[in-house]
Amino acid sequence: MRNLNCICSCKGLKGIKRFCRAKSNLKRKPMSFMNPHTASHEGIKTVGVDNLCDFSSNSDLCICIVTWNMNGQVSYEDIAELVGSSRKFDLFIVGLQEAPRNNILRLLQIALVETHILLGKATMQSLQLYVFGPKDSDLFIKELQVDKHSIGGLGGLIGRKKGAVAIRINYKDIQMVFISCHLSAHAHKVDERNYECMHISHSLFSKNWNPYARPTHITIWLGDLNYRIHGIDTQPARNLIQKDLHEELTSKDQLLQEAERGHIFNGYCEGTLTFKPTYKYNSGSSNYDTSYKVRVPSWTDRVLFKIEDTEKIKATLHSYQSMDDILSSDHKPQPWPRQPPWARCQGQGMHKACSQALGSPHGQAAKAKSCTRHAAAKAKAKAAPMGTLPRPRAPHGHVAEGTGGLNLRTERGKEF
Numbered sequence: 001m002r003n004l005n006c007i008c009s010c011k012g013l014k015g016i017k018r019f020c021r022a023k024s025n026l027k028r029k030p031m032s033f034m035n036p037h038t039a040s041h042e043g044i045k046t047v048g049v050d051n052l053c054d055f056s057s058n059s060d061l062c063i064c065i066v067t068w069n070m071n072g073q074v075s076y077e078d079i080a081e082l083v084g085s086s087r088k089f090d091l092f093i094v095g096l097q098e099a100p101r102n103n104i105l106r107l108l109q110i111a112l113v114e115t116h117i118l119l120g121k122a123t124m125q126s127l128q129l130y131v132f133g134p135k136d137s138d139l140f141i142k143e144l145q146v147d148k149h150s151i152g153g154l155g156g157l158i159g160r161k162k163g164a165v166a167i168r169i170n171y172k173d174i175q176m177v178f179i180s181c182h183l184s185a186h187a188h189k190v191d192e193r194n195y196e197c198m199h200i201s202h203s204l205f206s207k208n209w210n211p212y213a214r215p216t217h218i219t220i221w222l223g224d225l226n227y228r229i230h231g232i233d234t235q236p237a238r239n240l241i242q243k244d245l246h247e248e249l250t251s252k253d254q255l256l257q258e259a260e261r262g263h264i265f266n267g268y269c270e271g272t273l274t275f276k277p278t279y280k281y282n283s284g285s286s287n288y289d290t291s292y293k294v295r296v297p298s299w300t301d302r303v304l305f306k307i308e309d310t311e312k313i314k315a316t317l318h319s320y321q322s323m324d325d326i327l328s329s330d331h332k333p334q335p336w337p338r339q340p341p342w343a344r345c346q347g348q349g350m351h352k353a354c355s356q357a358l359g360s361p362h363g364q365a366a367k368a369k370s371c372t373r374h375a376a377a378k379a380k381a382k383a384a385p386m387g388t389l390p391r392p393r394a395p396h397g398h399v400a401e402g403t404g405g406l407n408l409r410t411e412r413g414k415e416f
Contacts, residue, residue, distance in 0.1 A: 034201035034265060041262035044255070044304065045269045047317050061172055064089035067180065067222040067301055069097040071283060071329035072126075076107055078326050083111040091171065092116055092132040095180030095222045098329075099126045108132070122146040122165035122180075129165045129180040143170035149203045151184065151196055164200045164223070168216070174313075175216050179204065181223040187230050187296070190254055197225075197264045217313050220305045221268070227255035228298040229277065237296050238288060246276050253299060268304040271320025278322050286324055 066082055083092070094108060108130060109118060116132040119141065123129070127148075133140075150163040164181035181200060184192045229237060231252045240248055250256060250273050259265045277297035280289040289295045303320075307313050 034198055041266045043260040043262070044265050045267075046272055047269050049271055049274075049320060050316050050318055061091065061174060062089040063091040063093060065093040065095070065178075065220065065222055065303060067095040067097075067224070067303060069182070069224040069279075069301060069329060070099050072098055072100045073283065073328040074100050074102055074104060074107065075328060076110070078328055079104075079107045080111050081323070081326060083108070087112075087115050090134060090137065091119075093178055093220075093222070094128075094130045094132070095178070096128040097126065097180075097182040097224045099128050104128065105130060120144045120146060120167050120169060122148055122167050124148045124150060124163060124165050125161040127161045127163060127165050127180065127182050129167055129178060131167055131169060131178065133171070137171075140172045141169065142173070143168070143175075145169075145205060145208075147204045147207075149200050162196075164204065166204045168205060170214070174218070175214050177205075177216050177219045179219070179221045179223075181221065181225065183224070183226045185226050187228040187254070190227070190230075190258060193226060193254075194258055194263045216308055218305060218307055218315075220303065221265070222303045224279075224300050225255060225302050226300050227253065227258070227302075228300065229296050230254050232296065234294050234296040241276055241288075241297060247272075247274060249277070255299070255302065265304055265306075268306045269315075269317075270302065270304050271317050273299055273320075275321045276324070281327075281329075283329060284327050286327065 064087075068082070082094075092112065096104060105118070105121065105128075112132055115134065117135055117137070118130065119133045119138060120131045121129065145168040146166065147168075148163065148165045150161065162182050162184060164179055166177060166179045168175075168177045170176075179200070181196075183196050229249050229252050232249070237249060240246055253273070255265075259268070277299050279298050279300040280295045281287065282290055288297050301322075305315070307315055
């Protein structure tokens with residue numbers, strides 16, 4: 001068996017333990033990444049997290065995925081924190097929504113310059129998707145296509161484009177599709193979001209569809225899907241979150257409800273929502289919305305994946321969480337994962353995450369190390385001739401918890 005390790009960072013997704021049961025519908029018909037018109041439906045399958053990351057020589061591929069609605073704000077510190085310093089992954093996928101006009105790609109390239117290069121990008125104004133790989137990894141690419149699909153409205157005029165951008169890539173003979181999307185906002189627009197998901201799914205890569213092309217092995221959706229917590233007032237919801245009982249809110253999550261009804265994402269998988277809702281925060285803080293709207297906190301930022309043939313590919317999820325200490329946006333970035341739990345704990349056991357509070361001796365050392373890294377990153381950013389960048393804000397602390405990975409195992413010797 002060939003092992004494919006996929007590490008993904010998107011507001012908190014980490015690792016896959018159980019196997020997806022998705023059925024392939026890609027034979028002799030145009031590509032679609034969603035098919036609700038089946039005799040039966042599974043909804044979204046919740047998969048557990050295997051905290052022990054094993055990125056051994058048996059692994060075929062290691063992928064790290066991040067999704068983040070930036071709310072038009074950026075600092076190099078945040079980019080450096082997002083990327084992390086210990087990079088055991090092969091591919092690094094970054095999906096951004098409401099990205100500012102500054103050259104985000106250049107900031108990412110500076111942060112990754114020592115280990116990774118840009119392999120592909122798909123952009124549509126503030127909606128951006130980037131794929132990075134190790135140096136010389138472009139030798140493993142047999143195919144790379146990009147596409148985009150916009151959703152109507154005034155979002156493009158105000159710099160907050162809605163729609164999706166996608167990259168289809170054959171890397172080490174593994175056919176993957178990454179779709180980064182930003183769907184319509186507001187709790188009552190469930191039907192609009194469902195329609196947008198289906199329309200995006202049927203539209204992407206449909207113009208140049210090749211009936212003889214290799215089928216997609218794994219499809220990953222990431223982004224600000226904008227599905228909300230519905231059917232509970234904001235204060236009772238916040239009380240549950242404050243008591244660390246936020247998992248009780250999953251029964252009121254619109255995305256899971258609509259998938260259960262068979263409307264969207266049939267056969268897709270997602271990690272357990274053990275982290276706090278990623279939206280809406282007051283920018284610059286970890287406090288939920290105190291504006292006059294007092295929005296109900298929601299898991300708007302998600303990462304979903306689907307294996308088309310579980311006989312050939314198996315997947316293990318190692319983490320799914322948000323990065324609560326990045327404060328510049330009203331969304332929390334979700335890493336899937338950003339760093340493996342063992343990346344900051346070498347010498348303490350590979351499976352043990354550094355989750356101590358910053359007030360502890362270990363936490364204080366981690367904070368000092370983080371500030372040193374931020375200072376070096378800031379100096380590197382200043383030295384780069386890239387025009388005017390936003391002023392970095394003060395150090396915002398340290399993300400103590402690590403992130404895991406998605407392990408995919410593909411069977412050797414079979415023609416895909």
